[in-house]
Amino acid sequence: MDKQGPLLSLNDLSCGYQNQIIVEDLNLHLNTGDIGCLLGPSGCGKTTTLRAIAGFEPILKGSITLDGNTLSRPNFTLAPEKRRIGMVFQDYALFPHLSVENNIAFGIRKNPQAKRITQELLELVKLDQLGKRYPHELSGGQQQRVALARALAPEPSLLLMDEPFSNLDGELRRRLSQEVRDILKHRGTSAILVTHDQEEAFAMSDNIGVFNKGRLEQWDSPFNLYHEPLTPFVASFVGQGYFIRGQMLTNDSVQTELGVIRGNRAYNWAAGSTVDVLLRPDDIIDSPESPLKARIIGKTFLGAATLYRLELPTGNQLEAIFTSHIDHFLGEEVGIAVAADHLVAFATPGTVAAHSNLPTSDKRHYSISADSH
Numbered sequence: 001m002d003k004q005g006p007l008l009s010l011n012d013l014s015c016g017y018q019n020q021i022i023v024e025d026l027n028l029h030l031n032t033g034d035i036g037c038l039l040g041p042s043g044c045g046k047t048t049t050l051r052a053i054a055g056f057e058p059i060l061k062g063s064i065t066l067d068g069n070t071l072s073r074p075n076f077t078l079a080p081e082k083r084r085i086g087m088v089f090q091d092y093a094l095f096p097h098l099s100v101e102n103n104i105a106f107g108i109r110k111n112p113q114a115k116r117i118t119q120e121l122l123e124l125v126k127l128d129q130l131g132k133r134y135p136h137e138l139s140g141g142q143q144q145r146v147a148l149a150r151a152l153a154p155e156p157s158l159l160l161m162d163e164p165f166s167n168l169d170g171e172l173r174r175r176l177s178q179e180v181r182d183i184l185k186h187r188g189t190s191a192i193l194v195t196h197d198q199e200e201a202f203a204m205s206d207n208i209g210v211f212n213k214g215r216l217e218q219w220d221s222p223f224n225l226y227h228e229p230l231t232p233f234v235a236s237f238v239g240q241g242y243f244i245r246g247q248m249l250t251n252d253s254v255q256t257e258l259g260v261i262r263g264n265r266a267y268n269w270a271a272g273s274t275v276d277v278l279l280r281p282d283d284i285i286d287s288p289e290s291p292l293k294a295r296i297i298g299k300t301f302l303g304a305a306t307l308y309r310l311e312l313p314t315g316n317q318l319e320a321i322f323t324s325h326i327d328h329f330l331g332e333e334v335g336i337a338v339a340a341d342h343l344v345a346f347a348t349p350g351t352v353a354a355h356s357n358l359p360t361s362d363k364r365h366y367s368i369s370a371d372s373h
């Protein structure tokens with residue numbers, strides 16, 4: 001067993017149903033103690049991947065290893081109950097005829113310490129007064145706490161959570177997801193979460209894998225996904241943003257209608273190449289004295305901040321987020337400036353690579369190494 005290696009490895013994995021490939025060539029590595037998230041639009045293969053890790057479906061190519069042991073390869077699927085993997089489902093899936101205590105103790109019935117462990121877990125999930133109740137006597141949030149405690153009881157090496165909070169509403173959802181992160185971090189439990197809620201993914205995860213049509217486009221920290229997306233899909237799926245056209249001036253600067261945008265990342269496209277530059281709402285700042293002007297054509301009050309939609313003199317649009325103390329009116333012409341230190345640009349058709357030896361991404365700061373294609 002390689003203690004230095006990642007806890008969970010998906011190696012060149014292809015998986016799906018009855019020889020139909022849904023997810024292809026997936027490489028993903030989760031370190032011990034980390035919380036990873038699979039994020040992507042509906043039908044992109046998140047749950048299929050989770051089911052393959054759990055051992056509910058055989059895999060078609062590649063391998064899945066946990067703690068250095070092979071769990072799945074083509075024609076071999078270790079049974080789910082032998083994997084040391086816990087599961088938490090969207091619909092809680094509690095045993096309706098068992099009390100809260102007995103639900104939690106279900107996977108450790110033969111353990112002489114079962115009573116003590118159950119009591120500790122009841123306290124951990126703040127249900128110590130409710131051990132004798134039955135699932136139908138609990139709220140949704142309480143039921144999900146029981147499901148979490150039940151999954152943690154056998155001390156799994158890995159916890160899988162499939163849309164665990166999607167049956168709960170706004171505020172409870174946010175609170176419980178934060179609480180579950182704290183519990184997992186406190187216990188050092190590694191986990192993979194499936195969600196299509198970006199805010200939840202950002203709040204809970206150390207690393208997020210963004211899927212598109214069965215392919216992993218990027219496996220990275222929330223910070224890097226937002227500020228350093230590797231593909232146009234990740235750039236537009238994660239966070240808000242607009243692309244504006246520009247021409248490469250040097251390897252780290254682009255001439256655009258907003259002036260020269262310079263970043264901390266070098267590209268090796270030839271000077272003069274046309275590229276699309278990503279601008280997030282927080283990259284545009286209010287700058288009354290600036291010669292750069294934009295017209296306010298949309299306004300959404302968010303409380304602490306206001307999201308403005310801006311139209312540039314060329315007719316191109318952008319979004320900008322300003323503190324809500326700055327109150328512009330619709331139709332107003334305002335001064336803006338670009339304050340982006342992350343230059344994120346993508347090739348447009350016809351973009352030419354400069355034949356220099358410049359590394360394309362040596363200034364990037366990944367938290368982990370990523371095999372994203």
Ligand SMILES: Nc1ncnc2c1ncn2[C@@H]1O[C@H](COP(=O)(O)OP(=O)(O)OP(=O)(O)O)[C@@H](O)[C@H]1O
Nearest residue numbers: 017022040041042043044045046047048049195196
């Ligand atoms: N049991 C099954 N048999 C055959 N195809 C399936 C099965 N389950 C899911 N699929 C197909 O696999 C593809 C991926 O589904 P999957 O459930 O993995 O998506 P997802 O990313 O989890 O989506 P969502 O966010 O909507 O849950 C879909 O096209 C779906 O129709």
